[in-house]
Amino acid sequence: xxxxxxxxxxxxxxxxxxxxxxxxxxxxxxxxxxxxxxxxxxxxxxxxxxxxxxxxxxxxxxxxxxxxxxxxxxxxxxxxxxxxxxxxxxxxxxxxxxxxxxxxxxxxxxxxxxxxx
Amino acid sequence: xxxxxxxxxxxxxxxxxxxxxxxxxxxxxxxxxxxxxxxxxxxxxxxxxxxxxxxxxxxxxxxxxxxxxxxxxxxxxxxxxxxxxxxxxxxxxxxxxxxxxxxxxxxxxxxx
Numbered sequence: 538x539x540x541x542x543x544x545x546x547x548x549x550x551x552x553x554x555x556x557x558x559x560x561x562x563x564x565x566x567x568x569x570x571x572x573x574x575x576x577x578x579x580x581x582x583x584x585x586x587x588x589x590x591x592x593x594x595x596x597x598x599x600x601x602x603x604x605x606x607x608x609x610x611x612x613x614x615x616x617x618x619x620x621x622x623x624x625x626x627x628x629x630x631x632x633x634x635x636x637x638x639x640x641x642x643x644x645x646x647x648x649x650x651x652x653x654x
Numbered sequence: 655x656x657x658x659x660x661x662x663x664x665x666x667x668x669x670x671x672x673x674x675x676x677x678x679x680x681x682x683x684x685x686x687x688x689x690x691x692x693x694x695x696x697x698x699x700x701x702x703x704x705x706x707x708x709x710x711x712x713x714x715x716x717x718x719x720x721x722x723x724x725x726x727x728x729x730x731x732x733x734x735x736x737x738x739x740x741x742x743x744x745x746x747x748x749x750x751x752x753x754x755x756x757x758x759x760x761x762x763x764x765x766x
Contacts, residue, residue, distance in 0.1 A: 570752035582744060582757040589752055628697070632752055640685045640704070640748050641712075642755055646696040 539564050541631050543645035550619055551653050558614040558648045560629030566590075570632045571605065571612045572642070577625040585627075588612065619652045626650070656680055660745050660758035667735040667765045675730040675761050677745030685748040686728040687755075690714065690741040697744070703728055735765045 540563040550556045562571065573585040586596060588605050596603045600617045616623050629645040661676045679686065687702035689712075699712030703722040717739060719731040732739060745758040 572754055580742065580762075581759050582746075584754045584756065587752065587754050630755075641687075641699065641702065642748075644697045646694070 539631055539633060539643045541629050541643050541645040543627075543629055543648050545648045546646070547649045547651070549651045549653065552621060553618050554652075555615060555617050556619050556650065556652075558616075558627050558629075558650065560612045560614065560645060562610050562612065562629070562631045562643075564610075564631060564633055566633040568633070572630040572632070573603065573612075573614050574628045574630065575625045576628065576647070577622075582628075585614075616650075619650075621652050621654055624650060624652045658745055658747055658756055658758040660743075660761050662761060663759065665761060665763050667732070667763065669735060669737060669765060671735050673732050673735065675732075675743055675745075675763075677728045677730065677758055678726050679728075679745075679747045679756075680726065681747055681749070681756065682725065683747035683749045683756075684725065686722065687712070687746050687748070688718070688720065688728070688730045689744045689746065690739075691744060691760075692741050700730065700743075732763075737765045739763065740765045 542561045569590045571588045575583045593605050602615045604613045626647045626649045628647045631643045658679045684705045688700040689697040691697050698714045700718050701712055701720040703709045706722050706725055709720050709722050722728050743761045746755040748755040
């Protein structure tokens with residue numbers, strides 16, 4: 538069965554600290570996709586990154602980086618030198634092979650990150 | 655290019671009233687879905703559609719109806735509102751393959 542676990546419910550850091558948000562997934566498929574979304578206090582859901590199961594390269598975008606490890610079924614998200622604007626709820630999601638009509642996303646429960654000045 | 659739009663942004667209903675939450679997209683995506691978000695429960699799928707004329711239930715469909723007459727529109731109907739339906743509702747679209755989902759701004763619904 539598909540499952541996404543974000544074990545950290547809430548994290549609080551001081552500005553400029555590095556922080557890693559964990560995401561562990563379960564799937565039987567060999568082809569799947571992983572996503573991270575950000576939900577700031579304003580409430581909208583913002584797409585951050587997509588990774589397919591055949592691409593294990595880590596990704597860096599500015600202060601954001603993602604570490605995908607199939608061996609541990611994890612897709613962790615690190616924010617370097619955190620800023621107050623990073624305060625948000627972050628969601629990890631999984632989608633299995635999208636052959637046919639199955640495009641459902643399986644969501645973690647989210648990690649609420651508070652970055653304090 | 656508006657992406658995904660939802661109306662209204664806020665709504666207060668009395669128990670037993672009905673209403674329709676509107677969702678429209680201009681991304682030409684076949685897949686559309688409705689989620690509700692409640693504190694501590696993440697995003698839960700209500701209904702989804704893989705194309706015009708095709709809809710199916712998600713994990714929490716009771717009390718809601720959907721239809722999909724066009725690619726662009728996917729309205730969600732609350733048949734007889736209950737306080738348990740107080741939530742934030744998000745509409746999302748998704749393109750082909752393993753593409754990302756894109757969300758509307760959400761509708762905050764309160765049922766008293």
